[in-house]
Amino acid sequence: EAGVTQSPTHLIKTRGQQATLRCSPISGHTSVYWYQQALGLGLQFLLWYDEGEERNRGNFPPRFSGRQFPNYSSELNVNALELEDSALYLCASSLGGSTGAFFGQGTRLTVV
Amino acid sequence: RKEVEQDPGPFNVPEGATVAFNCTYSNSASQSFFWYRQDCRKEPKLLMSVYSSGNEDGRFTAQLNRASQYISLLIRDSKLSDSATYLCVVNRNTGNQFYFGTGTSLTVIP
Numbered sequence: 778e779a780g781v782t783q784s785p786t787h788l789i790k791t792r793g794q795q796a797t798l799r800c801s802p803i804s805g806h807t808s809v810y811w812y813q814q815a816l817g818l819g820l821q822f823l824l825w826y827d828e829g830e831e832r833n834r835g836n837f838p839p840r841f842s843g844r845q846f847p848n849y850s851s852e853l854n855v856n857a858l859e860l861e862d863s864a865l866y867l868c869a870s871s872l873g874g875s876t877g878a879f880f881g882q883g884t885r886l887t888v889v
Numbered sequence: 890r891k892e893v894e895q896d897p898g899p900f901n902v903p904e905g906a907t908v909a910f911n912c913t914y915s916n917s918a919s920q921s922f923f924w925y926r927q928d929c930r931k932e933p934k935l936l937m938s939v940y941s942s943g944n945e946d947g948r949f950t951a952q953l954n955r956a957s958q959y960i961s962l963l964i965r966d967s968k969l970s971d972s973a974t975y976l977c978v979v980n981r982n983t984g985n986q987f988y989f990g991t992g993t994s995l996t997v998i999p
Contacts, residue, residue, distance in 0.1 A: 808985060810986075810987065812989075818991075819976075819989065819990070819991035819992055820933070820976075820989045820991075822986075822988075822989070825986055827985065832985075832986070833986055865930070867932055867933075869987075871985065871987070873982070873985065874920065874921050874980035874981065874982035874985040874986075874987070875920070875921045875938075875980070875982060877921075877923050877935045877938060877978075878935075878978075878987050879935065880932035880933050880934070881932060882931075882932050883931075883932050
């Protein structure tokens with residue numbers, strides 16, 4: 778069974794541009810979570826989608842947004858990129874709270 | 890107050906040692922508990938769930954103390970390959986959101 782897949786693996790953008798990151802959850806998983814992890818730091822919760830709805834968002838500015846599609850895949854959009862947005866962006870999917878969340882390999886975003 | 894708190898370490902232990910990590914959670918409504926392992930610049934991977942009665946998987950033992958709201962992970966006979974960051978995670982189930990600790994760094998030394 779395929780795991781969580783994210784694309785692209787690496788992304789280089791210039792300051793002020795927009796970035797779009799994509800995530801396909803494990804088949805059957807309806808919840809998708811996005812996290813930001815700057816180098817050497819812990820996971821920072823960004824967004825949680827379930828059944829196509831945004832359920833919660835972390836303490837990030839509105840230029841971080843996303844959506845979940847009817848097939849439960851998701852995309853994260855970051856507008857007006859800033860240098861400090863450079864980080865590993867991780868997507869995870871879950872079938873339910875008791876079964877754990879499973880991560881993709883991440884998208885490494887570099888803003889120059 | 891953070892949902893989940895962990896001692897960041899680092900823990901530096903010799904091969905073969907036993908090492909224990911603790912984690913506390915703030916919300917008594919938390920229902921599911923997990924330990925994840927994250928290697929440098931990689932995604933976190935589920936190491937084991939933590940059950941009320943405690944559970945073991947090879948050299949790894951996880952314990953839950955609901956009264957004191959803490960979770961522990963014990964690693965016996967440490968291997969070099971155990972070097973990683975260990976993340977404590979809780980979920981309330983009703984909301985289905987996962988709360989991650991900042992992780993505890995372990996380095997096993999030859």
